[in-house]
Amino acid sequence: xxxxxxxxxxxxxxxxxxINAPDLYIPLMALVTYVLVAGFVLGTQGRFTxxxxxxxxxxxxAWLVLENFFxxxxxxxxxxxxxxxxWHTLAFSSYKFVGMIISLLVFLAFGRxxxxxxLGYFAVAVAFFLIRTVKTFVLEGPGAYAQDGGTKRKLxxxxxxxxxxxxxxxxxxxxxxxxxxxxMDLAEMAMAGIGMGAAKVGGAVGGAxxxxxxxxxxxxxxxxxxx
Amino acid sequence: xxxxxxxxxxxxxxxxxxxxxxxxSNDGWASFDYTQPSAxxxxxxxxxxxxxxxxTVNSGYGGNMFNPAQQTxxxxxxxxxxxEDELPLLEELGINFDHIRQKTVAVLNPxxxxxxxxxxxxxxxxxxxxxxxxxxxxxxHGKVQFGFIYGIGVVGCLGMYALLNMMAAGGISLxxxxxxxxxxxxxxxxxxxxxxxxxxxGMVGYIISIMAVLWCSLSSSKLFVTTCAMDSQQLLVAYPCxxxxxxxxxxxxx
Numbered sequence: 001x002x003x004x005x006x007x008x009x010x011x012x013x014x015x016x017x018x019i020n021a022p023d024l025y026i027p028l029m030a031l032v033t034y035v036l037v038a039g040f041v042l043g044t045q046g047r048f049t050x051x052x053x054x055x056x057x058x059x060x061x062a063w064l065v066l067e068n069f070f071x072x073x074x075x076x077x078x079x080x081x082x083x084x085x086x087w088h089t090l091a092f093s094s095y096k097f098v099g100m101i102i103s104l105l106v107f108l109a110f111g112r113x114x115x116x117x118x119l120g121y122f123a124v125a126v127a128f129f130l131i132r133t134v135k136t137f138v139l140e141g142p143g144a145y146a147q148d149g150g151t152k153r154k155l156x157x158x159x160x161x162x163x164x165x166x167x168x169x170x171x172x173x174x175x176x177x178x179x180x181x182x183x184m185d186l187a188e189m190a191m192a193g194i195g196m197g198a199a200k201v202g203g204a205v206g207g208a209x210x211x212x213x214x215x216x217x218x219x220x221x222x223x224x225x226x227x
Numbered sequence: 228x229x230x231x232x233x234x235x236x237x238x239x240x241x242x243x244x245x246x247x248x249x250x251x252s253n254d255g256w257a258s259f260d261y262t263q264p265s266a267x268x269x270x271x272x273x274x275x276x277x278x279x280x281x282x283t284v285n286s287g288y289g290g291n292m293f294n295p296a297q298q299t300x301x302x303x304x305x306x307x308x309x310x311e312d313e314l315p316l317l318e319e320l321g322i323n324f325d326h327i328r329q330k331t332v333a334v335l336n337p338x339x340x341x342x343x344x345x346x347x348x349x350x351x352x353x354x355x356x357x358x359x360x361x362x363x364x365x366x367x368h369g370k371v372q373f374g375f376i377y378g379i380g381v382v383g384c385l386g387m388y389a390l391l392n393m394m395a396a397g398g399i400s401l402x403x404x405x406x407x408x409x410x411x412x413x414x415x416x417x418x419x420x421x422x423x424x425x426x427x428x429g430m431v432g433y434i435i436s437i438m439a440v441l442w443c444s445l446s447s448s449k450l451f452v453t454t455c456a457m458d459s460q461q462l463l464v465a466y467p468c469x470x471x472x473x474x475x476x477x478x479x480x481x
Contacts, residue, residue: 029466029470032470033470036474036477039477040477043428043480043481044428048477048481050375050379053379053477
């Protein structure tokens with residue numbers, strides 16, 4: 001049973017009494033836990049600075065805001081504005097952070113392949129959950145008995161919400177997990193382009209690796225000073 | 228705080244409830260007339276004394292209200308009596324070492340219990356010392372990160388304040404949140420002192436850090452639950468505290 005219960009005055013029952021009612025506790029905790037776990041993974045890779053915490057948090061919040069703003073505008077454009085309120089979409093769109101947290105922990109424990117499998121599983125799980133819950137919400141909720149039900153449009157919106165979740169899940173975690181220590185691909189490609197190949201090819205200055213710092217940045221000053 | 232005022236007035240507040248001396252202590256009333264509005268919460272039988280005292284005091288004023296030296300009948304001149312009537316410096320500043328000690332012991336012992344009124348004494352001296360201790364220990368590690376500690380602390384306290392006010396039936400004040408979160412930073416300060424000597428990167432280090440964060444979050448959730456009287460929600464309060472202290476642990480480890 002996926003439906004949300006309603007109380008006496010036709011308002012949804014608070015989350016304390018109904019297991020299907022969306023509330024913002026899990027989403028908020030999931031967001032902050034994601035920032036924490038991502039910072040921890042960065043720390044194990046040697047890439048952690050306290051500024052990274054702010055960057056990760058701002059990034060995640062920006063994607064959330066963008067996604068919800070898009071959904072809000074779409075609702076008004078498609079004339080189904082009473083279907084899903086902003087707080088509900090905020091809550092529903094933050095449930096993907098739970099999957100991201102577990103994928104990152106699996107990445108720490110078991111490596112990249114296991115991370116990809118976990119990410120795939122949670123993408124499917126979140127899409128399934130959203131389709132079930134939001135469909136019930138949208139079709140039987142307070143806006144369902146309007147004159148023009150707009151069922152088809154609501155379902156399109158629902159599909160759109162469900163399909164953006166896997167993409168954002170992958171995008172936010174990939175920057176943390178595609179770190180391979182000692183192999184800065186982009187920097188090495190650029191070095192090769194200016195004539196400084198890999199160490200085994202030669203070059204008096206020891207090749208490209210001398211100028212690439214552990215967090216992937218290139219040390220331009222040392223590069224310019226090199227003969 | 229109001230109890231301090233009452234004590235200051237030659238126990239005229241205490242005499243207030245013991246009926247018969249209401250008339251005799253009128254002279255003590257006259258010098259501090261602005262405390263009288265706190266009196267009418269009393270029972271009806273003392274209302275009569277209030278009205279009697281009121282009439283006598285009102286007739287006894289005659290324009291001498293703003294000359295305290297003429298009113299006090301204590302021994303010696305006016306100024307020396309006022310000086311002796313002043314509170315001791317620590318009480319006036321609000322620093323109560325016994326409460327600080329009790330709260331620190333409550334933090335260090337996560338399975339003990341503590342009384343609600345000790346926590347309700349919201350002082351920020353202890354938290355300030357613990358934050359500076361944490362920052363100083365990070366300094367020993369070569370990381371000058373006082374700004375990050377301050378920023379994360381402010382964001383964490385504001386978030387905790389908002390969350391607790393939404394979750395608890397009775398609210399909680401911001402200074403109380405800051406005070407509780409600051410006191411429970413003590414184990415994190417100890418952890419970072421440990422990190423200054425040994426490195427915490429490695430499985431053993433991670434486990435020690437997680438245990439320290441759990442210790443902090445257990446103590447702070449216990450103090451919050453005692454203050455707000457939300458008994459069955461300790462785990463719900465403990466998780467946000469775990470997140471706040473987890474961020475501090477990240478600062479200490481990496």
